[in-house]
Amino acid sequence: MSTPMSPAFAQAIAAFAPPLPLAVAYSGGADSSALLRACAQRWPGQVVALHVHHGLQAAGDDFLQHCQAVCQELAIPLAVAQVDARHRPGQSPEDAARQHRYAALAELARTGFAQPVRHIALAQHADDQVETLLLALSRGAGVAGLAAMSAHWQAAGIDWHRPLLAVPGQDLRYWLRSIGAAWVEDPSNADLRFTRNRIRQQLLPVLEQVFPHFRHTFARSCAHAAQAKNLLHALAEQDAAITGLPPAIAALQALSAERQSNVLRHWLLHCHGTTPSTAQLQALLVQIAACRTRGHHIQIKMGSGFVCRKGANLHWYNPQVLVQKP
Template sequence: MKAPQSPANPCEQALAAWCVRWDFQAQTSAPVAVAFSAGADSTALLLASHARWPGRVTALHVHHGLQAAADDFESHATAFCALHGIALKVERVQAGHATGESPEDVARQARYAALARMGQEMEAACVLLGQHADDQAETVLLALSRGAGMPGLSAMAERFERHGTVFGRPLLALSSAALRAWLTQAGHAFVDDPSNADQRFTRNRIRAVLMPAWDACFPGFRPMLARSAAHAAQAQRLLDELAVMDVARVGTPPDIRAMQSLSRDRQANVLRHWLRTQANVAASTAQLDELLDQVAACTTRGHRIHLKVAHGFVTRGGSRLQFTPPI
């Protein structure tokens, strides 16, 4: 009589499909890193990666130092990797936030910086992240609640670069329920972060209140939101292509008179692209509207432009706009 087979890890098929889409098969010998929080999603992804690339995978664990349970997460990650013969790297960061800063944003920035450092140290071809369909849906809802434009509505990309490191998200089509069901059935332990239940954080409120309501009204809504995010991402890529063509026309930094020859919508697209690529800042809707008005009114040599955008100022320098960061 045959022994019952273990259920198939749904992450393995998702990971294989991601590798095909992004031509990751070419990376035949480089190590692969997996961000491993010890939670359910990263545990399932780590096991799938280890099965696909045995001996080439390293788990990267970031200890944020923000809660007492962080030591337990690290202990679990260490024991889990030792049990499965997976290499583990740990980096401790101080992710405390200053007054006026979002604790979620600060912790996320510290985490990505640490993952990039560890990935570069081991010369990893890619750092894989365990965000799934629920995370993607929450990101879209969060963007909608903030009145975000195309970049925000595009939600999370399957592949992106940050801090000089390639990151991948192979699980965006898989639900949290599917991952947890497999882990439970297969007998793999994972930890639950108690801070995920703290509804002082916006994303947690979306998860606890909005997501169940959407599920009740629109069962199976997650793939639909993911599809909308994919459409928004495609539209943003086209806007970026148009911006590159228009930047070739108006120059960098933008020539004011050349800008005035474009439609207001194309001017807005150029300004967003210029500010993002040259200064790594984004103007608010109100700031961008005021800047467009200033550009339209700039018809005399002595016209002055001086407008706060993000943490700096857009000013007029001769015939062109310029961005001046704070001193």
């Protein structure tokens, strides 16, 4: 008889219904170990594992050996990628590792097995969602940031799933201990130089005492923000059809400042993969409002590049990319 999961964990796995086969991103840590075992238990023979060796710490070799041993024991096919996850100048180490990891996972799903896998499950849980929300609040983020992590999205030809966002992390560890399943601890998780670790170790215990149900209520706020984010995205697409992309300055001027901000963020993110700061965007709105003559010059730092005026339209460019072109 199998050891029962917590109600939240059992409900999350029962509600998760991805097309099969399913790949699980498996680091060897507690969260991904619980997700892998739960999915393999529900869909025997239909689950594969993906492991990314970041090459950032010596313990990475031990993580890989652990994952190989567990997958062999459970008869779960495992595909492994080794990446150089060092960050570029001006890029945060966490962001660099995340980008390398997602790219490697997508490539493994496409090419690591006899047949491509189009669905990948990730093990972020309720505590991770709370940490993401608190980080967004600390940066003064807008609706998109407050929506925190999505439960499902599509990118790089892959459907990505986070089925455990309503499950407390302690539930996953409790279940693993109850079934006698081992996992590996990442030494970096104890490093208080990282803000996420300080939130996890110092702030979440206090929230637990003051607001015992904070995971549930915070998740509800994230869901409300995600709804608003979707509405803003739909409005941005409607306005982009009017302004064009790159946007025409005169068409932007016919919109309210709030809609200008929304469509400009949409353009910069979806066309150029960059996100402006609030101060940068406000400076651009001032220039758009003042742009009434042919000779009006616009060139403002915007995200990782610059927005400039070219004739009747705005354009964005990254001078470093331009220099690298042959």
